[in-house]
Amino acid sequence: MRMSFSVAVAGASGYAGGEMLRVLLQHPEARIETVSAHSNAGSTLGEHQPHLRGLADRVLAPTTVDTLAGHDVVVLALPHGASGAVAAELAARDPRTVVVDLGADHRLVxxxxxxxxxxxEHAGTWPYGLPELLHAGERTAVAQRAALAGATRIAVPGCNVTAVTLGLQPGVAAGVVEPIxxxxVLANGYSGAGKSLKPHLLASEGLGMAQPYAVGGTHRHIPEIAQNLxxxxxxxxxxxxxxxLVPMSRGILAxxxxxLVPGTTPQAVRDAWERAYADEPFVHLLPQGQWPTTAATLGANTALVQVAVDERAGRVVTVTAIDNLVKGTAGGGVQSxxxxxxxxxxxxLPLNGVAP
Structure with a gap:
């Protein structure tokens, strides 16, 4: 067992990097030694993440391999397509460094x-950072945890992927739902879109409005969800x-x-979800009749799930709530x-949300 470990976080001025720092500040074994950024290098972290008071005076270093090398753990909170080259250079420098990629570069097989x-071009496939991922024939998630044990490379799932996978996978694994x-349909907080300044992300545009995006099979998380199922x-x-997008800063309600597979009873459906998540520390199937809310997962590494059968439609309905920046990103990364x-x-890792 490795105990205290040093960490460098690249992309520390963004939402994902900032949330990783917030979670790591609560970790008793993590020593945050380096924070880096690209265009914000040279400024203090407090200018971009004023809520992280314990790190406010840290100066953001340039995101280079020289800056990141030499740590036990490197977290890459970089734009999609940017992690692959950095990770390859880090591997050449010190293959024992554990690299956690919060971006998409290494998720797909x-x-x-x-x-x-x-x-x-694809940068390659890393061990997948969703410990609760079920494998065919499993009643509970064992194989994915085994794949993560001792891993030096971790690809953290997309936040939407985490929510939809956790909602549907028990039914697929148990054979009670058809995977076609x-x-x-998801309600997403604006932090999932990142910090880039775009007109449709301004408060004057978004407040009081719900707006769909990446409609018609174009969203990049679709192949990742299919891969998991x-x-x-x-x-x-x-x-x-x-x-x-709905007017909240963080959270996903999926x-x-x-x-429904013909002949499957509502009790068999309920049993499949109960078996899958009975012993999971962070994924909780709620009592029947109680529905997940994003407020209940705010700031927590918790996924709340409910399942019901619409017998007239012949469909199983699942609702899953997560905090997109915690269980959907940084918390899931630290768990892995x-x-x-x-x-x-x-x-x-925080279990309890912040409400109201």
């Missing part, structure tokens, strides 16, 4: 999926996926539906990092 949705004709046992996956370092999986 199929290089053609990457080229189709991201338009560049899946439909997922195939891992859970689906021979093929078709998914209609529509995210919607409503996903699937065809704990497993990689041989530490308790729950160490330093």
């Amino acid at each position: 199929d290089a053609s999926d990457w080229r189709t949705y991201y338009g560049s 004709d899946l439909v997922a 195939r891992a859970a046992g689906a021979p093929d996956v078709t998914l209609s996926f529509t995210p919607t 409503t996903a539906t699937a065809r 990092l704990n497993l990689a370092l041989g530490l308790p999986e729950t160490l330093g």
Whole structure:
């Protein structure tokens, strides 16, 4: 078991990097030694992340391999397509460094999926940082945790991917839902869009309005969700996926539906979700009749799930709430990092949300 570890966070001035720092500040074994940025290098972290008082005076270093090398752990909170080259150089410098990629560069197994949705060459596939991911034939998530134990490279899932996967995978793994004709509609907080200044992300545009984006099968998280459900046992996956920005700063409420396998009872459906998540520390199936809310997961590494059967429509309905920056990004990354370092999986991670 590795105990105290040093950390460098690249992209520390952005939302994902800032949230990783917030979570690591609560981790009893993490020593944050370096924070870096690109265009914001030379300024203090407090100018960009004023809520991180314990690190406010830290000066952001340039994001270079020389800056990041020499740490036990390097977290890459960089734009999609930027992590691959940095990670390759770090591997050449010190292959023992544990690198956690919060971006998309190393999530996908199929290089053609990457080229189709991201338009560049694939950087390779790393161990996937969703410890709760079910594999075909499993009743509970064992194989994914084994894959993360001792890993030196971790690809953290997309936030939408985490929510939809956790909502649907128990039914796929248990064979009680059909993995074709899946439909997922999400309500997303604005922090999921990053800090880039764009007119439709301004408060004057977004307040009081809900707006869909990446409609019609164009969202980059679609192949990743399909990849996860195939891992859970689906021979093929078709998914209609529509995210919607709503006026909240963080959070995802994912409503996903699937065809009920003929002859399956509502109790069999409930049993599948209960078996999958009965012993999970962060994924909680709520009592029947209680529905997830984003407020209940605010600031926590918790996913709240509910499942119901619409018998008239012949469909299973799942609703999953997460904080996109915690369980959907930084918290999920630290959870996977704990497993990689041989530490308790729950160490330093918040379970309880902030409400109202």
